[in-house]
Amino acid sequence: MNNNKITALQKNIFAKGESASGGKEVDLFLITGINNIFYLTGFTGSSAVLLVTKKDAVFFTDFRYKEQSAREVTLDCRKASSAKIVIVKNSLWTEITSHSIFKGVKKVGFEYSIDYSTYEYLKTKLKGRKLTPLRNKIEDFRIIKNDYEIATITKAVEIADTVFSSITHLIKPGISEEEIAVEFEYQIRKNGGSGISFQTIVASGPNAALPHAIAGSRKIKTGDTVVFDCGAIYKRYCSDMTRTLIIGKNPLAEKVYKIVLEAQETAIKAIKPGVSLKKIDTIARNIITKAGYGKYFGHSLGHGIGLDVHEPPKSSPKSEDYAKPGMIFSVEPGIYLPGKLGVRIEDLVLVTDKGVKILTKSNKCAHL
Numbered sequence: 001m002n003n004n005k006i007t008a009l010q011k012n013i014f015a016k017g018e019s020a021s022g023g024k025e026v027d028l029f030l031i032t033g034i035n036n037i038f039y040l041t042g043f044t045g046s047s048a049v050l051l052v053t054k055k056d057a058v059f060f061t062d063f064r065y066k067e068q069s070a071r072e073v074t075l076d077c078r079k080a081s082s083a084k085i086v087i088v089k090n091s092l093w094t095e096i097t098s099h100s101i102f103k104g105v106k107k108v109g110f111e112y113s114i115d116y117s118t119y120e121y122l123k124t125k126l127k128g129r130k131l132t133p134l135r136n137k138i139e140d141f142r143i144i145k146n147d148y149e150i151a152t153i154t155k156a157v158e159i160a161d162t163v164f165s166s167i168t169h170l171i172k173p174g175i176s177e178e179e180i181a182v183e184f185e186y187q188i189r190k191n192g193g194s195g196i197s198f199q200t201i202v203a204s205g206p207n208a209a210l211p212h213a214i215a216g217s218r219k220i221k222t223g224d225t226v227v228f229d230c231g232a233i234y235k236r237y238c239s240d241m242t243r244t245l246i247i248g249k250n251p252l253a254e255k256v257y258k259i260v261l262e263a264q265e266t267a268i269k270a271i272k273p274g275v276s277l278k279k280i281d282t283i284a285r286n287i288i289t290k291a292g293y294g295k296y297f298g299h300s301l302g303h304g305i306g307l308d309v310h311e312p313p314k315s316s317p318k319s320e321d322y323a324k325p326g327m328i329f330s331v332e333p334g335i336y337l338p339g340k341l342g343v344r345i346e347d348l349v350l351v352t353d354k355g356v357k358i359l360t361k362s363n364k365c366a367h368l
């Protein structure tokens with residue numbers, strides 16, 4: 001599945017005359033993000049480092065992953081004949097920094113997300129070489145999903161849809177938020193998911209006004225809104241959806257629900273290649289603002305998703321991203337009234353050549 005991704009990265013980062021992020025060229029890119037390593041090599045283990053130069057690539061892991069890396073890792077770089085897997089015997093970073101691939105290397109790029117202790121170590125060990133943080137270099141490739149990734153994320157979405165519809169009957173007065181979350185999580189595994197993509201949010205009544213509340217011991221009551229925000233993982237790819245249910249009668253909740261739904265559906269309709277994701281955010285935000293609830297929608301409209309549950313692009317008032325075919329991101333406006341209730345509705349959408357496709361299929365009826 002990692003068809004020529006390292007080669008593509010090499011062409012992008014080490015192309016003559018083209019500067020890397022921050023306007024500085026590098027001779028070697030040190031990759032530490034485990035999802036980035038999976039993306040580039042196919043490795044599914046939890047500990048590895050990948051070094052990429054203009055032509056070469058070296059993959060480091062330890063004994064625990066000797067057999068697994070031999071099975072999984074593909075190093076499809078420009079000079080594939082010399083690319084290799086190194087199984088470190090002692091200290092990972094000592095072996096990395098003393099590897100011959102550093103010969104002649106003057107400028108080392110590293111991922112912005114590296115931890116500080118590793119950075120300090122590299123600074124000491126690679127003395128005399130220039131260290132440059134590279135931001136979102138691989139994430140910028142990951143932003144456009146290929147057919148395999150689209151199918152895999154669609155499957156993760158389907159699993160969450162299926163499980164959500166099979167457990168909605170539980171959401172009624174007397175049951176606790178936790179009980180609902182636990183049942184959801186169990187059913188995700190039963191239905192082919194490898195796990196949940198983030199801690200399931202079941203937020204009821206006043207808890208629903210906390211956009212990122214987790215499921216607690218509160219029991220559902222008549223008149224509550226229940227915000228249910230959940231996701232599944234399938235073959236390492238994540239899904240993310242939110243539905244809000246109104247339990248019994250609540251005129252304020254009905255009113256707020258209609259506004260959020262209109263904001264969400266109108267924003268989705270405007271998505272097509274070339275449209276700025278800032279504009280999509282504005283479309284949803286304007287509807288909520290005009291209805292008088294602007295200050296109760298304090299988060300961004302949406303985020304990209306893939307190997308990480310939050311990844312580029314972003315749809316927000318500050319976003320500089322534009323919709324391109326192959327992007328998958330969430331559209332999730334919400335209104336949160338402190339002490340009273342909260343409503344959020346979230347779908348994942350895929351930008352297509354002509355427009356947009358909604359991946360999430362769960363219905364948007366607020367009542368069971």
Ligand SMILES: [Mn+2]
Nearest residue numbers: 240330332346
């Ligand atoms: Mn989300």
